[in-house]
Amino acid sequence: MTTTDNRKMLIGMQLGNGYGAQVTAWRHPSVDVENYAKLDAHVRYAQKAERGKFQFLFFPDSPNQTQKHPADAPQMTLDPLITMAAIARETTHIGMATTASTSWNEPYNLARQLKTLDMMSGGRIGWNAVTGSDPMGAANFGQEVADSAQRYQRLHEFVQITQALWGSWEEDAWPPQRETGVFADLNKVRPINLRGQHVASRGPLPIPPSKQGQPVIFQAGGSPNGVEVAARHANVVIGAAFTKEDAKAQRDRLRNAAAEAGRDPDEIKFIAGLMPTVAPTVRQALDRRGFFVEPHIRQRVSYLGMMLGTTLSEQDLDSTLEGRNLRANPSDPRSQRALELAQEGWTVRDILYHGIIDFHPSPIGPAEVVADHMQEWFEFGACDGFWVSPSLYEEDIDIFVDQVVPLLQERGQFHADYEADTSRGHLGIGKQYGLDPRLQ
Structure with missing residues (x-):
């Protein structure tokens, strides 16, 4: 299979507990059973993905216990923000996006953490903005789960205040001017004074723009509320679809919703899930x-x-x-x-x-089988790329990088090398600093 389309697919990778996407991966003889608590393992897996020129790592997260059985490992990292900080120090190009709830945080503290990471990493951070619907998670914060309308209204307010805080240090107030003795013009580091029904912040956030300006907004979820969030705020949607027809319908719906919100549909990328297993037969x-x-x-x-x-x-x-x-x-x-x-x-x-009860399609067999699946979906218009969930990080990342990626590159489906060094550059999305002026 070959293609003449100049468009290149995006590839991200799920990174969670230190073992793999399968909750039983910790039992595999190739892994250290203590990897759940070892940052070095997470860094090593990130470096493997960067060797494959992946555009981003995606970190799921939960405010609650995710271990469902004594024989299963939890599915999340100890803390994705801390994990990302460690990875940022040991990688140079690959982007990172973490899930963080708008129900169990406040805009100022999360805006500060994410923009600090964006500065530290050289502009490689994304935020998967989600609500919170887990009663046990809510109980960890001494709360109860609000109804859906209230949760999503809070999310919309939260994202807007967070982005306003990110832009509260104006771009031309940085860097410091030794010659004039001015570190930053305080007329350009200003409060935002925004208040909604659920969240508020005075600001400013005293952090200058990163190399990409500010973090990229991700979104995961295909509900009507999720589509509205993505249409207004997100550049990347982490999807779940089991047929290319369903994936295309989801992608088309998102692109149409973005256009209705006054945005260019190409500003939003739909990323389909993939759980491959590669072997000679x-x-x-x-x-x-x-x-x-x-x-x-x-x-x-x-x-x-x-x-x-x-x-x-x-x-x-x-x-x-x-x-x-x-x-x-x-x-x-x-x-x-x-x-x-x-x-x-x-x-x-x-x-x-064959993995038919897994969360995403599971192509099984030689590398060509996986590459064919990805090319078929991509050329069908089902997605802009894939987020890969390796069963076993220790071995499966290298197998995918060494066997599947070269096939995609030979077919002209995937880039041969990084063409940028920020998440916005990797994803092919435009600059944004502060609130999107089209949505204010």
Whole structure:
């Protein structure tokens, strides 16, 4: 497969607990079981992604315990802001975007932390602005979860105040002028004095502009409220779709919403999820993925049955589903892929090894299989790029970088080297400093 399109895909990578995107990755013999608490491991994985010329690292986060079973590792880092600070010191180009809630923070403290990181990293920081809907997370802050309308109204106010704070030190007030003896013109470092119904700040934020001006806004979530947030504020949307048709519909909806908000649709990038497993053969890739699936496979059998409209138990694990009256469950978008695999004659165990219960599409097999999937979606207009969730950071990042990335580069799908050194430059989005004047 080749392409003549000059557009290049973007590639980001999920970075979480120090082991991998699979909650059982900590049990793999290649990893140090204490990596959850070792910043050096996170730095090493970031450097691997930077070697592959990835545009960004994406840090999920939660205000609550994410370990659901004694045998599973938590899915998040100890603290993404601190982790990003460590990575910024040991990398030179790759961008970093962290999730941070507008429900459990205040604009001033978060604006200060993010812009400080943006300065320290040379303009490589992004913020995934989310609300908070977890009752247990709310309880950690002595609160209760507000209704959706209130949470999203607070988010809109929060983002606007944060961006106003980022722009409260005017660009031409920096750098200091030794000759005149003026460190910064105080007429250009001014309060913002903004107050909404839920949040407020006087300002100013005494931090000068970073190399990219200020952090990039990310957004994750496809609800109507999420689309409105993305349309008004975000440059990058972290998506979840299981077919290229659904991904394209999501991307088109976001681009249309951005245009309706008075923005150029090209200012917003839709990034689809990907959970690949690469090995010389499909069988080897399945066995590799199976290591992470096996600890929970018996619980997943019954769920697969619900996806296919049949009853399954662990006695069916090594049987095919030939002769059964199967149908894809219309309420689960992953079911169609499960049905296709069943019709191809795979056993129940191997259907589950294909990752059909994972959160994103899971191409399995040689590097060409993964590259073909990415090229097909990209050329279809389903996305502007992908955020890759490696099952096992220790090995899978290198495999992807050494085998999949060169194929994409040979096909003209992915850049050969970094063409910028800031997140805005990597993502191909315009400059913004302070509030977007079109939305004030």
